Amino acid sequence: xxxxxxxxxxxxxDAACLFVDAPMRFHTTFRIxxxxxxxxxxxxxxxxxxxxxxARTFNEPVTLLxxxxxxxxxxxGVRGLVIRFSRKMAQIVREGTDVVVGAGALLRDVAxxxxxxxxxxxxxxxxxxGSIGGAVFMNAGAYDDEMKSVVASVKTVSAAxxxxxxxxxxxxxxxxxxxxxxxxxxxxxxxxxxxxxDAGCIMQTMEELNQRxxxxxxxxxxxxxxxxxxxxxxxxxxxxxxxxxxxxxxxxAQVSQKHAGFIINIGNAxxxxxxxxxxxxxxxxxxxxxxxxxxxLRIIGTL
Numbered sequence: 001x002x003x004x005x006x007x008x009x010x011x012x013x014d015a016a017c018l019f020v021d022a023p024m025r026f027h028t029t030f031r032i033x034x035x036x037x038x039x040x041x042x043x044x045x046x047x048x049x050x051x052x053x054x055a056r057t058f059n060e061p062v063t064l065l066x067x068x069x070x071x072x073x074x075x076x077g078v079r080g081l082v083i084r085f086s087r088k089m090a091q092i093v094r095e096g097t098d099v100v101v102g103a104g105a106l107l108r109d110v111a112x113x114x115x116x117x118x119x120x121x122x123x124x125x126x127x128x129x130g131s132i133g134g135a136v137f138m139n140a141g142a143y144d145d146e147m148k149s150v151v152a153s154v155k156t157v158s159a160a161x162x163x164x165x166x167x168x169x170x171x172x173x174x175x176x177x178x179x180x181x182x183x184x185x186x187x188x189x190x191x192x193x194x195x196x197x198d199a200g201c202i203m204q205t206m207e208e209l210n211q212r213x214x215x216x217x218x219x220x221x222x223x224x225x226x227x228x229x230x231x232x233x234x235x236x237x238x239x240x241x242x243x244x245x246x247x248x249x250x251x252x253a254q255v256s257q258k259h260a261g262f263i264i265n266i267g268n269a270x271x272x273x274x275x276x277x278x279x280x281x282x283x284x285x286x287x288x289x290x291x292x293x294x295x296x297l298r299i300i301g302t303l
Contacts, residue, residue: 001037001080005058009038017041017088024073024301027065027084029129031222032271033073033280033301036063036082043088044118044158045188052186053161055081062159063300064186066131067106070224074271074301083186084131094119098152099192103133107140110192115206120197121131121150126206127213129225133187137180138296139173143209148173152193176229176296218256221264226295227278228261231291237261238282243288250277275299 006156009018018040024033038060042048055062061080065071088194092113093100099119101110111126124145128135136154138146151173164185172179180187188202228236236294240246240260248255252269256262265275282293 002058002060005054005060005081006038008050008058009036009040012054013040013047014043017043022082024068024077024082025083027260028068028071028224029222030068030072030274032075032269032274033071034075034077034271035286036078038079039082039084041084041086041088045089045155045163048083048157048186048188049161049163051081051083052157052159056159056161060188062248063132066104066134066137067129069128069130070134070140070297071200072224072271072274072297072299074299074303076302078301085131085188089188097194099194101132101190101192103131103136103187103189105132106130107132107135111206114192114194115199115202116198118199118202119194120202121194122192123175123202123205123209127210132190136171136187136190137178138176139178140176143212146173146175146264150192150194152191154187154188154191156180156185156187157218158186163243180181216259217260218262218264221256221266223256223262223264226261226296227263228281228293229296231293234291235261236293239289239291239293243285245281245284248277248280250274250280253277255281271299271301 021035022033022039025031061077063082065084089102090105091102093118107125107128111122112211114122124143128140133145151170156164237260245255246257246260252267253273254264254266256264285293
């Protein structure tokens with residue numbers, strides 16, 4: 001990394017928001033990953049705009065990270081700048097039946113805020129362990145609903161450092177996909193359009209969904225959530241289970257005994273362990289069912 005870029009960042013921003021050689025295993029739910037050259041926690045959209053412009057000036061690559069819940073960071077870490085959206089950009093404000101949210105807010109916190117304000121539409125997200133920025137990027141969903149159904153607009157910062165507002169009809173949402181997969185934009189703020197409902201009924205729905213999640217998913221181990229996308233006409237976890245792969249282990253990575261759709265970190269797993277296990281699962285499921293599984297988690301960084 002360009003040392004002049006690092007020095008410039010320390011001149012422009014609070015040193016408490018900057019971390020050199022930051023181990024990414026502390027910043028992902030998988031608890032896996034080598035160091036980021038420079039990790040930055042922005043306080044607002046203007047700081048995101050400024051540091052992206054600086055990174056471009058110094059020709060440093062930029063990686064965006066929310067809660068790190070759908071990410072596998074390679075063992076070599078991440079070169080350049082990692083912008084980590086966290087509670088410093090997690091404001092949640094009600095505007096009528098809309099809720100305006102900073103990209104770093106956790107989905108579960110937004111769902112609880114909506115429930116307390118008797119606003120419905122985000123119940124499905126109450127147990128998804130990610131930030132709302134990452135959820136928009138992936139069009140995250142659960143229990144037959146997804147972010148597409150509630151997102152009204154998204155404010156971003158482009159790779160050139162320009163602020164842009166995307167309307168809902170520009171977001172190109174589909175299954176685990178948004179326009180941000182093919183354009184370099186830092187998601188900074190999201191407007192959600194919800195509707196009024198009884199707060200007690202909303203709470204009951206959320207409690208039922210959380211109970212279903214606790215009973216079926218391996219929440220006691222680090223993971224990146226569902227490992228594979230749902231293949232058309234099938235469920236990835238069911239195919240893996242039917243192939244007899246529950247408990248299959250490579251190093252510290254294992255196919256969960258509780259839910260075959262999850263790879264879990266049972267102890268000091270490396271990215272290489274996880275990637276080898278993913279490849280084994282894909283090979284064996286295809287050999288048994290002739291269905292190609294595609295990873296849902298994003299793999300970033302260097303070997």
